[in-house]
Amino acid sequence: MDATSPRRPHTGRRRSDAAREAILDATFRLLSSPASDAVTIDAIASAAGVGRQTIYRWWPTKGAVVADALARHARAVVPERHTGTFTTDLQAFLIDSFAGLQDPAFASRLRQIVSAAQQDEHVARVLTDFTAVRRAALRALLQRGQDAGDLGPDADLDMLVDMAYGVLYYRLLVGHAALDESAARSLATELARSGR
Amino acid sequence: MDATSPRRPHTGRRRSDAAREAILDATFRLLSSPASDAVTIDAIASAAGVGRQTIYRWWPTKGAVVADALARHARAVVPERHTGTFTTDLQAFLIDSFAGLQDPAFASRLRQIVSAAQQDEHVARVLTDFTAVRRAALRALLQRGQDAGDLGPDADLDMLVDMAYGVLYYRLLVGHAALDESAARSLATELARSGR
Amino acid sequence: MDATSPRRPHTGRRRSDAAREAILDATFRLLSSPASDAVTIDAIASAAGVGRQTIYRWWPTKGAVVADALARHARAVVPERHTGTFTTDLQAFLIDSFAGLQDPAFASRLRQIVSAAQQDEHVARVLTDFTAVRRAALRALLQRGQDAGDLGPDADLDMLVDMAYGVLYYRLLVGHAALDESAARSLATELARSGR
Amino acid sequence: MDATSPRRPHTGRRRSDAAREAILDATFRLLSSPASDAVTIDAIASAAGVGRQTIYRWWPTKGAVVADALARHARAVVPERHTGTFTTDLQAFLIDSFAGLQDPAFASRLRQIVSAAQQDEHVARVLTDFTAVRRAALRALLQRGQDAGDLGPDADLDMLVDMAYGVLYYRLLVGHAALDESAARSLATELARSGR
DNA sequence: ACCTAATCGAGACGGTACGTCACGTCTTCGT
DNA sequence: ACGAAGACGTGACGTACCGTCTCGATTAGGT
Secondary structure, rough: OOOOOOOEEEEEEOHHHHHHHHHHHHHHOOOHHOHHHOOOOOHHHHHOOOOOHHHHHOOOOHHHHHHHHHHHOOOOHHHHHHOOOOHHHHHHHOOOHHHHHOOOOHHHHHHHHHHHOOOOOOHHHHHHHHHHHHHHHHHHHHHHHHHOOOOOOOOOOHHHHHHHHHHHHHHHHHOOOOOHHHHHHHHHHHHHHOOO | OOOOOOOOOOOOOOHHHHHHHHHHHHHHHHHHOOOOEEEEEEHHHHHHOOOOHHHHHHHHOOOHHHHHHOOOOOOOOOOOOOOHHHHHHHHHHHHHHHHOOOOOHHHHHHHHHHHOOOHHHHHHHHHHHHHHHHHHHHHHHHHHHHOOOOOOOOHHHHHHHHHHHHHHHHHHHOOOOOOOOEEEHHHHHHHHHHHH | OOOOOOOOOOOOOOOHHHHHHHHHHHHHHOOOOOOOHHOOOHHHHHHHOOHHHHHHOOOOHHHHHHHHHHHOOOOOOOOOOOOOOOHHHHHHHHHHHHHOOOOOOHHHHHHHHHHHHOOOOOOOHHOOOOOOOOOOOHHHHHHHHHHHOOOOOOOOOOHHHHHHOOOOOOOOHHHHOOOOOHHHHHHHHHHHEEEE | OOOOOOOOOOOOOOOOOOHHHHHHHHHHHHHHOOOOOHHHHHHHHHHHHOHHHHHHOOOOOOOHHHHHHOOOOOOOOOOOOOOOOOHHHHHHHHHHHHOOOOOHHHHHHHHHHHHHHHOHHHHHHHHHHHHHHHHHHHHHHHHHHHOOOOOOOOOOOOHHHHHHHHHHHHHHHHHOOOOOOHHHHHHHHHHHHHOO
């Protein structure tokens, strides 16, 4: 007998996971449309075949739903390849990262999440988590490079990571320059030179 | 007469410029508040002592008003100092740039402009112009460094510029790391090493 | 084994009379509050400490619950006194009837039952039964008067009854005039004169 | 010049009388349907070709709209005929009053207004006003009868009025007896006898 | 002493109406 | 003829109840 367990952990009907999934799927689908004002509670509810109240029962805010919908797809692959040398690994990482943004739906969602994060704390947290995973992956890659002597011992790896992702977000959001393979190569070159 | 006073004394006809100023001032003031949903057409109109229609007569969209209101303050100084050496110039530039974001109102406005730019083309254009000026300033600084031999001849200056501002925007928008003087110094170090 | 009953008499848990009582009590209590929108299925259920489904299992409609809750209290005394003369009996009857409405809870319930009866057939039936009992009592009183010669032989007793209760309901529902003792006396006078 | 008049009586677009009429007409039309839950703000708005907000701009509550919609039809004829003798005038008045309720739509609306008046103060006021006009008409008729000696000098005319209308409302709301011509005649007889 | 089945409190479900807010358009009147 | 005031139609928002549908727990026969 566990004294800390409540006597009655739950009564009543259980939360419908089908509804939860449907809501998050519908939200994600709507987020992929370029029109950012398509994401309406009504639209989500009717696309999910769900009552509006069911959404409000579980999420305090539209932003929170959006955040959850994005978070469950954030597990998506962080491109991580071990091709052999540090330089090619870094290049591959950046090329893959940039390439992902060629999908207009993904670029649109990423722009929307950054935008929404400025107004909604739930989305902000998702953005923080989302980016942290990617930063950690890149940092591990750089760490391996440093351990192998490809980067100098006094290189500020965290700053290098932010320089890399900074270029990605800066160009994504301002749109003044391309995020193509050649940009990825050039960025890789500068980063590798930097930490040396 | 105080141009910054919130209440514009009632004027008759032919004072359209006064109304225009009042609208842009009010919009800018509202943009400086941390609450991003404070910027309402109604709020602007009543803060400016202006009819709503007067706003719509001159601007097609709320975003356009916001864009204009931001643009007129975008002339703000780009920190440019010639302290002698490339390294100290670059450090000073970045320190000054980061320092500007310590003002919460400025940081808030910058976040809002990036956010709004994702949904409104007028704001997007303002953001592009705003950042272009700063990129040009930094690029000129780097160019002087390259000319002086502080940066290698094959350094991709545009990429270095984006790496610098990328860090600034990335941290501003995601908020995972500080934008303080020590960060500026570290960034300057990595950038200088990179282009060498 | 009972050959005549084709099916099992009953299996499983029996209906909880405690729940039934609690529901009707709670409903009656809520009906006594002046706020007519206080009578909610949720409010009844939680006031009775009962699940909502338990209500719906036994009553088809909120109106039916209300009807039942009212019906069990409808047995309340019909003021019937034999003071001796017809005139004083009639006066006493009307004074008592009017006096009952001085209780705000009773007046509120009576108003609500009339109101609800217009939309719900269950309540309508209860109202019909409730009033029929009272009409019968008053009619018997008048009949005694007619038999004793206090009312003429051609007096329409049913109409006189409706004239008496009509005043009560009309003033209760419209609220343009008081239902006090003096009104009761005046009404008794006019009624007695009428049937003569 | 009137010192009490405001300096600026009105600016801006004027209230649309067409919208007002359309709203009240649509509400009245919906009220005439037997289903009392047909009267929805949405239904009113769309039947009137009007935005929902336009309704809320001018009426605080659905009940207030309903009240107004009913009030504008309350001017409907109060049956007043001078046929010569008091007895026939009274009979005609009551016969006409009862006859009006043969129209199911009118009876339904009257039931709904009494019902709604118990929950909404706006409707209550309309009901009070509506009935006051009719009471006044009947009272004037009785007054003429009293002046002519058809009713005794000590008859309580207000009570007689309430006895008459009381029968009408009581039977309308409880439904236990008919409101036909024969009832009107019998009521007239009893009333005339009463006041004598 | 089980087994079966109906009821219990609890509470989530898909809906519908509510009343509020902001939008962008359209009158009206005063200057 | 411009500008403030403000009403207009529209549509999303978040809340309150509705009546239905699960849950695990409880309770009363029948075996």
